[in-house]
Amino acid sequence: MSRFWSPLVHDLVPYVPGEQPKLVNLVKLNTNEHPWGPSPRVIEAIQAEVSANLRLYPDPNADALKNKLADYHGVTAEQVFVGNGSDEVLAHIFYGLFQHGKPVLFPDITYSFYPVYSGLYGIEARLIPLDEQFAVRPEDYSGDCGGIIFPNPNAPTGRLMPLADIETIAANNPDVPVVVDEAYVDFGGESAIQLVDRYPNLLVTQTLSKSRSLAGLRVGFAIGHADLIEALERVKNSFNSYPLDRLAIVGAVAAYEDETYFREATDYVIRERERVTAALQTLGFEVLPSVANFVLARHPGIAGADIAAGLRERSIIVRHFNKPRIENHLRITIGSTEQNDALLGALPEIVGYW
Ligand SMILES: *Cc1c(COP(=O)(O)O)cnc(C)c1O
Numbered sequence: 453m454s455r456f457w458s459p460l461v462h463d464l465v466p467y468v469p470g471e472q473p474k475l476v477n478l479v480k481l482n483t484n485e486h487p488w489g490p491s492p493r494v495i496e497a498i499q500a501e502v503s504a505n506l507r508l509y510p511d512p513n514a515d516a517l518k519n520k521l522a523d524y525h526g527v528t529a530e531q532v533f534v535g536n537g538s539d540e541v542l543a544h545i546f547y548g549l550f551q552h553g554k555p556v557l558f559p560d561i562t563y564s565f566y567p568v569y570s571g572l573y574g575i576e577a578r579l580i581p582l583d584e585q586f587a588v589r590p591e592d593y594s595g596d597c598g599g600i601i602f603p604n605p606n607a608p609t610g611r612l613m614p615l616a617d618i619e620t621i622a623a624n625n626p627d628v629p630v631v632v633d634e635a636y637v638d639f640g641g642e643s644a645i646q647l648v649d650r651y652p653n654l655l656v657t658q659t660l661s662k663s664r665s666l667a668g669l670r671v672g673f674a675i676g677h678a679d680l681i682e683a684l685e686r687v688k689n690s691f692n693s694y695p696l697d698r699l700a701i702v703g704a705v706a707a708y709e710d711e712t713y714f715r716e717a718t719d720y721v722i723r724e725r726e727r728v729t730a731a732l733q734t735l736g737f738e739v740l741p742s743v744a745n746f747v748l749a750r751h752p753g754i755a756g757a758d759i760a761a762g763l764r765e766r767s768i769i770v771r772h773f774n775k776p777r778i779e780n781h782l783r784i785t786i787g788s789t790e791q792n793d794a795l796l797g798a799l800p801e802i803v804g805y806w
Contacts, residue, residue: 467568479768486665487788491713497706510698530678536695538659538672548683549629552598590617603633608783610742622651636744638663652677664707671704725786746785756780762802
């Protein structure tokens, strides 16, 4: 029935998320979820809201959450945009800030939603190669373009760029929006939010899906100059007045009221990441230095797809990307101690102690 489709739908190349298997009892290390549940305060807040208010529309502006995020990050509420996961925030960024009839720049190895949004909105994507060590070279991001975007730490490499390099990119490109996608910054990075008052072209996005254990709630946000935020509000209010439901708003607010839990949850992942990295290296893997809740690793003797298949036979799933430069790598989410032990216990047989 594709004759009913709008013409541009024929050319869409949708994003393919990591598998969410229906099977239980899998060791699921493929989509960078946190091994712990959210803070108990989040659960309480959501339960109270379910009991009290589900009949009513949510606040279209989610002011309670914007105020909480503004306080937490030391900015004003006018500098905060919230959305249904940071994926939605990113979509509005591509639509509202990157359509200037010029290419948008991002790394050749990066979050695979960027090319999808480029395609959806007809924006030319110019891929900037990472260096041999998979690091971003800040001096490569310049010239005539309509926008710049990269995650920090980058995904799926896990590599962190120093704040000084982000400042270089923002300063070298004062006339284009520079977006830093900080989905993983809480696992050891330093946020560029502290730079937004000095660089009106700098916009930072974060998500509650990873470090706050709330992938199922769908909350993300952007912080930057009020003029950038205003563009996103215009797009949002032309598309969906209520992207955040009542449960998402109260749950997200509560997540920022339990700093102790947040610290423990992120420290746990960081400790496990260091343990998993060392153990993988002992098994002969090359592991990129990660500041995220995953590691990107390759074994010099065995193809990435074969290792992924071997793990799957043992009910362990990791992410393998069939893409140039990383087709032999695996992206492995840092799970609980037990999950990580299951992975490390299964690998020697698969890689034959190379
Ligand atoms: C997970 C992730 C996101 C999206 O997060 P949601 O808030 O769950 O939509 C955005 N960018 C990167 C780099 C990610 O890894």
